[in-house]
Amino acid sequence: MTILNETYTLSNDVTVPKLGLGTWFIDDDRAAQAVRDAVGTGYRNIDTAQAYGNERGVGEGVRTSGVAREELFVSTKLAAEIKDYDGAVAAIDGSLKTLGLDYIDLMLVHAPQPWDDFRGGDYAEGNREAWRALEEAHTAGKLRSIGVSNFLQQDLESILQGSTVAPHVNQLLVHAGNTPTELIAYCESNGILVEAYSPIAHGEILNNTHVAAMAEKYGVTVPQLCIRYTLQLGTVSLPKTANPEHMRSNAQVDFEITQQDMTTLRDLRAQDYGENSAFPVYSGK
Structure with missing residues (x-):
């Protein structure tokens, strides 16, 4: 599982592990154990958000993981509804307090619009x-790096025009079947690392027979193929799970997808997420 030892370097020279644990939909009372299990498996990148409602549990897991704080990369996200300076200042401090941490490695604006x-x-x-x-907060040392999530090119341009610090990261929905190639290229050209959330397409891609056949060809599972795909795109991959066996399996991605198969996966259009089709998930729609 060498992928757990591999990192990308952000534009400010902060390193971020290529594979992380997503904690979306992991209840607060289960989050601490999920984090401890992941860290015990070798994960060093843990992603949460104010909207997930589990920062307290994630922070507890980080503090009780048995691994030094500086060895872990912890991300959270400013709630999408906060679009004012004072509210953001208070929410940043709120995340630090809820997580119980002295600093956060990466904090993102969760979306360019309220959900x-x-x-x-x-x-x-x-x-x-x-x-x-x-x-x-970044200048003050509370946040080691800062970024955005779900931002399109025009949203990024607006930030870049008026910023003193360019976003280090843009976290996007990226998976086989939904690959925003032009947006990824734009981010790369501006030194913005893309992180892929839901690389297994909310689980619905498990039902795709073409993807299953390709995974079988490589002798891997569909989730392993999908995670490897996002890694070969040059993104951080953030599969979500609270299952320790899935954590181990998700990290067993030391194989190479051919360029031809990468093209096939990149051209795939599969965006029916079944019972998880309501997007954004926090909109109540």
């Missing part, structure tokens, strides 16, 4: 205000 107006109105000014709060 109930996702891809709707213009919140550019609010995003710049929230970003200013992140920049100041």
Whole structure:
């Protein structure tokens, strides 16, 4: 499981492990054990968010993992509804307190619009205000790196035009069947590392017979193929699980997908997420 020892380097020279543990939909009372299990398996990258409602448990897991804090990379996200400076300042400090940590390795603006107006109105000014709060917390040493999530090119351009610190990361929905190739290329050209959340397509890709056949050809599981795909795109992969066996299996991705198969997976269009089709998940829609 050498992937657990591999890292990318952000534009500010902070290193981030290539494979992480996503904690979306892991209840707060289960999060600490999930983090301890992941760290025990060798994971060093743990991702949460204010919207997940499990920062307390994730922080407990980090503090009781038996591994030195500086060896772990902990990310969280500013709630998408916060589009003002004062609210962002308070929320950043709130995450630090809830996590019980002295610093956060990466904090992201969770989305360019509030969830109930996702891809709707213009919140550019609010995003710049929230970003200013992140920049100041970064300068103060509370946050080692800062970034965004679900930001499209125009959203990124708005931040870049008025920022003193360019986003280090853009965390996006990236999986075989949903590969925003142009947006990934734009991020790369601006020194922004892309992190792939839901690399297994909320689990629905397990039902895709073409992907299953390709996985069988490599002698791997569908999740392993999908995680490897996002890694070969040059992104951080953040599969979500609370199952220790799945954590171990997800890290067994030391194989190479051919360029031809990478193209096939990149061109795949599969965005039916079954019971998880309501997106964004926090919109209540």
